[in-house]
Amino acid sequence: MSDATIPSRALYKPRPRGVLGYGEPAAVALLFGVAALLPHLPYGGLNGPYWHGVLTGILIHTISAMGFNLLVGWAGQLGLAHAGFFALGAYGTTLLYEDGVPYLVAMVILGVICAIVGIVIAFPAARLKGFFLAIATLAFGELLVKLIELGPEMWDWLDTGASGGRSVKKVFSIGEGNGPITLYFTALIILLITYLVMLVLTRGRMGRTLKAVKDIDIATGPIGIPATRYKLVAFGISGFVAAIAGALYAQDIRFLSPAAFKDNLLVFMLVILVLGGVGRIWGPLLGAMFYILIREQLASFQILRLIIIGIALMIAILALPYGFASLPKRIQDSRFGKQIRNMPLARLFTL
Amino acid sequence: MSDGPAPLELRNLHVAFGGNRVLEGVDLTFGSGFNGLIGPNGAGKTTMFNVVSGYVAPSQGEVLLAGKDLANRSQSARVAAGIGRTFQAPKLVLDASVMENTLLGLQQRYRWGHLAELLRMPWARTEERQARRDCMNMLERFDLADVAHTEADSLPLGSQKLVEVARALVAEPPVVLLDEPAAGLGADDVTVLLRGLRGIAAETELCIVIIEHDLQLVASLCPYIAVLDFGRIISEGTPDEVTHDPAVIEAYLGHGFAARLEAESLGVTIGEDDANPGAE
Numbered sequence: 262m263s264d265a266t267i268p269s270r271a272l273y274k275p276r277p278r279g280v281l282g283y284g285e286p287a288a289v290a291l292l293f294g295v296a297a298l299l300p301h302l303p304y305g306g307l308n309g310p311y312w313h314g315v316l317t318g319i320l321i322h323t324i325s326a327m328g329f330n331l332l333v334g335w336a337g338q339l340g341l342a343h344a345g346f347f348a349l350g351a352y353g354t355t356l357l358y359e360d361g362v363p364y365l366v367a368m369v370i371l372g373v374i375c376a377i378v379g380i381v382i383a384f385p386a387a388r389l390k391g392f393f394l395a396i397a398t399l400a401f402g403e404l405l406v407k408l409i410e411l412g413p414e415m416w417d418w419l420d421t422g423a424s425g426g427r428s429v430k431k432v433f434s435i436g437e438g439n440g441p442i443t444l445y446f447t448a449l450i451i452l453l454i455t456y457l458v459m460l461v462l463t464r465g466r467m468g469r470t471l472k473a474v475k476d477i478d479i480a481t482g483p484i485g486i487p488a489t490r491y492k493l494v495a496f497g498i499s500g501f502v503a504a505i506a507g508a509l510y511a512q513d514i515r516f517l518s519p520a521a522f523k524d525n526l527l528v529f530m531l532v533i534l535v536l537g538g539v540g541r542i543w544g545p546l547l548g549a550m551f552y553i554l555i556r557e558q559l560a561s562f563q564i565l566r567l568i569i570i571g572i573a574l575m576i577a578i579l580a581l582p583y584g585f586a587s588l589p590k591r592i593q594d595s596r597f598g599k600q601i602r603n604m605p606l607a608r609l610f611t612l
Numbered sequence: 613m614s615d616g617p618a619p620l621e622l623r624n625l626h627v628a629f630g631g632n633r634v635l636e637g638v639d640l641t642f643g644s645g646f647n648g649l650i651g652p653n654g655a656g657k658t659t660m661f662n663v664v665s666g667y668v669a670p671s672q673g674e675v676l677l678a679g680k681d682l683a684n685r686s687q688s689a690r691v692a693a694g695i696g697r698t699f700q701a702p703k704l705v706l707d708a709s710v711m712e713n714t715l716l717g718l719q720q721r722y723r724w725g726h727l728a729e730l731l732r733m734p735w736a737r738t739e740e741r742q743a744r745r746d747c748m749n750m751l752e753r754f755d756l757a758d759v760a761h762t763e764a765d766s767l768p769l770g771s772q773k774l775v776e777v778a779r780a781l782v783a784e785p786p787v788v789l790l791d792e793p794a795a796g797l798g799a800d801d802v803t804v805l806l807r808g809l810r811g812i813a814a815e816t817e818l819c820i821v822i823i824e825h826d827l828q829l830v831a832s833l834c835p836y837i838a839v840l841d842f843g844r845i846i847s848e849g850t851p852d853e854v855t856h857d858p859a860v861i862e863a864y865l866g867h868g869f870a871a872r873l874e875a876e877s878l879g880v881t882i883g884e885d886d887a888n889p890g891a892e
Contacts (some may be wrong), residue, residue, distance in 0.1 A: 270748050270757055270760070271760075272741060272744040272745060272748060273744070274709060274711070275761070458730065461729070461732065462730060465729050466715070466719075466726065466729055466740065467726050469705065469708050469712040470719065472707065472708050473705050473708075473716055476704075476705045476707070477703040477704070479703075480699060480703035482666065482667065483665040483666070483667060483687055483697050483699075484696075484703075484717060484719070484779065485687075485688045485691030485720040485783075486716065487686075494726075
């Protein structure tokens, strides 16, 4: 290839700038900074144990959904064993920790185990498409939870408690008695790492290759993309992330039972993913925020709550079929958005 | 050019889908430069491409790439060995930019893995930048540099087909298979396509095989043309030889037309019905 360069042409897509003209890294730093300050807001704010729990839940489900998003949103593989890996991470880390392994190390060990299991099930799964893949992986995820539930009856060494119900030894504090809230900050740091990894992967060669696997699966071979290998990688990464999130979740809920990891958890994960925006990097955070906040706000409505959530979800999906993450672009492209941009005041702020 | 094995050689190629015999003993040798492959719909042209790129396994016969047998090589291994191709209906990633789509054509060239990419190692970034530069040069040849960062789905079909040609060529594989690159293109796009292809052919030794229904276009571009009908090669040679071959005229237009058209000494564009089975 000729070495003649074209200096006038941008080789990378120019990134859009925020409303005040700041770049993307600044926006991300600001967001995480605010998230770090949230629990310290003065009274009447978000500093009670209840809010700590809600915020931590949002972080954990965002982490989990980011892994799920790589598999479903980018690679286009409807692998539904995510809740199973999440459960495996929660139980496995708890058990390893009780055997004396430091919690963070146990977390990574379970992550690697789930990545390997994910890759192993991806071998047959890579030959399946769409609904067939969904059903096969759904069954596998349920199998994992069933093993946790019934395992102790068969093997003595598997100490997941009677019918899988067991308490969790506390490692991170969640702000009891106005103490420190290490779980929230641990989750925040892990979320930051997960976000950065996903950002680099999805914006680069991995991202475009996964998109090709999703969109032109049949043509990937003749243009030189080993699609199966990329499907395995996507299953592996999403398994790893699910286990990490599961390990944090165990510390959050403090008591494990298989019921918490059955198909309602999977539906919950799918709702977060779809609400936030499939295949969007910020989708998981927006989806988790919306869903968990609405669920908590409606807690007092009891049975009516489910109906309200159902209607709210329907409206959200109808109004924004591509999820909350598509909202800025929708506003930008709308007549309203164009009017705003043409206002003299707005011109002061935008670049 | 006569020294060394031919870039692409097909020997006694047979393909059958069930009882339907699609290729029946095709022997062809493609040299560097442009090679035309023409024939009526259902003649087996796209199937032949699919055999070369490994999507369809031949029941008999072999495909030789620069003298090396490609049997049992996976599809991506064939791309690594030096085959690029396009499809009749463009297969682009619609929610990715033109640049990203073109970069997919260089997939086999990357030496550093995704871990180096993830850790943003300088050598991996240099590699990516060089790949993007090469893509930009290729897009420039097809007048696509201005839309390099536009999403593929906002381009008209003609431009999408050009992007696909650029993707097939960007790695400069020794053998490039173009499946009806000009079908569905407007006159302007055809001009751009031909200029781009001619430019590349003049600077490299690539063997470019083109399936095309527009006989005038093929005749003006390709010094060598092979005609496929019902899975057999019925004629091959220079455009002049092929277009005057009675067997070709009969295959295209039926027996009755042959004599009449011979008198008119042929300046005919053959029909542009492009519903070809086995296109995918």
